Amino acid sequence: MPVDPNNYVPIYEQIVEHICGSLAAGVYRPGETIPSIRALALEFVVNPNTVQRAYQELERQGLVYTRKGLGIFVSENGSETARGKADAAVAARFTQGVQVGRRANIPPARLEAIFRETVGRTNRPENGSSPGACDSASRPREKP
Amino acid sequence: MPVDPNNYVPIYEQIVEHICGSLAAGVYRPGETIPSIRALALEFVVNPNTVQRAYQELERQGLVYTRKGLGIFVSENGSETARGKADAAVAARFTQGVQVGRRANIPPARLEAIFRETVGRTNRPENGSSPGACDSASRPREKP
Amino acid sequence: MPVDPNNYVPIYEQIVEHICGSLAAGVYRPGETIPSIRALALEFVVNPNTVQRAYQELERQGLVYTRKGLGIFVSENGSETARGKADAAVAARFTQGVQVGRRANIPPARLEAIFRETVGRTNRPENGSSPGACDSASRPREKP
Amino acid sequence: MPVDPNNYVPIYEQIVEHICGSLAAGVYRPGETIPSIRALALEFVVNPNTVQRAYQELERQGLVYTRKGLGIFVSENGSETARGKADAAVAARFTQGVQVGRRANIPPARLEAIFRETVGRTNRPENGSSPGACDSASRPREKP
DNA sequence: GTGGTCTAGACCACG
DNA sequence: GTGGTCTAGACCACC
16 A cells, blocks of 8 residues: 555655655666656556656656656666655654654653564554554544 | 644644643643643644644543533543553654655664664754655745 | 533523423422522532523523522412423424434334334433434533 | 524534434435535535534544545445434434423323324424423524 | 635633 | 634645
8 A cells, every 4th residue: 555545644745755765775776767657646546646746846856857758767866865865754753753752751661662563563564553543644544 | 842833744633642642641640631722722822723623532532521611631541541542653653664764675774773863862852854854744844 | 410511402401401390290389499509509510600590591481480588489380381391392302303313214113113112211211322323412422 | 404503402413413314314325425515515504614524523433434635425334324323313312302201290191192293293394393392402592 | 626724703601 | 711613714635
């Protein structure tokens, strides 16, 4: 499940992060094309306009550039820049978690325990958050 | 800086988490009142309706109960329940970070390094995230 | 539990109905006094102002009259009038129920079945409404 | 007259019940959309925010789910669940009526007579309640 | 067009 | 003073 429509962060931002991660991981290398808007829209079951907006954002950040009629290409320094952004993205999540923990007076040792458990659990990419959490990541969802 | 209007997560959810953390930390104890809607609205520079919605959500989660004309009180098991929710909230943040890291192919050792640095840095509650990150937590701010 | 603070109908209205029912039942007869404001406030665990407002309403409806320093007395035709009002109150509830049922396309036979079950169940004055109903009588309540 | 602003039960709750009844009656079937917020607001001459709150409650109860940009859809088991809730709503009304009757010492036979008359009268959906009743359903209206 | 959130300001019931 | 509801009108993300 690459994008989550119930997540508070906009879908176009999730796509930006997704591509950013792929660039950092070397899935797409400088000079290569990233998937077309239509292709990604189909894959993510999302409106092409939304992918379009994500790609605009990636171009604005200098990670990719557009050649009309040819496709969208990874910039020369795209991989490297993406690695930095990915690191920062990870750090931002961790920071938020630590701040929430501090506010709730969770001792650092317990914080680290939670972290370790998370790393272990996340190796199987199942939904990691417990039910009924003060999640603040997603709208509370009901089963269709 | 208790709430951030530029964050993607709605203000009312931020307030929910904030109070939830306070309950977990024992700032407000079972049987005591939490701050009045108007008071918190003034403190957070936010519309009373927004606080009201947050409090309504807290009541729905069973953390507090309200007595007309008197105020909103912490439930008997409010502190305990809040601790569980706070743990889950922290775990959710960590899980997201780890997932982003895995997608970007960041090795676990580096993930842990980032985590440790985060914990160290977050002791002074300065803005922890680097500028320009693939930070899906906040809207891009126009005027920093 | 004579009054329910979580009921949508205001407490003062519940008190009005309660006294009205007592008059209809002959608990208090014409020329006798009804309980003092302070006494009823203590019994119902309610602010005296609220009882005061209920008694004002009863007086406005002509069911009782006030003799300063002596108390509040049932009017000459109080019992009879109250009986009419009680009938109407019952009919109003039934009407609402039938209307809701009609909107939900519940056949009359089933409506009557529900009614009979209700009458049977209500002989033991336990809380009659199932959990999670489209109740519309009370705010959804959480346990303190 | 789908919603009554003079009723003690909040407008948003009346809308919840109205939609709930429609679901139970099969007016909207699983997978179909319910009316848009703005459309219903126009139809009921009510603020869109009020409809929004009602729909939010319906989603929380699992009767519907929402897809951004598309609308709000009836859940798979929405009709069935709604039927249960509608039954409960009817029973709640009847229970209240019977309780009021018992308090006023109205004999069961008379209760049933009132019920039958109500069912008969409610076939023409005219205003069923007599004027001036101990009617805790509606605010006393100033200008009839 | 759809739903989701926020602000501003009003009225009510309760203490 | 407290919380609860409603209206008016605004901005955003998504289709």
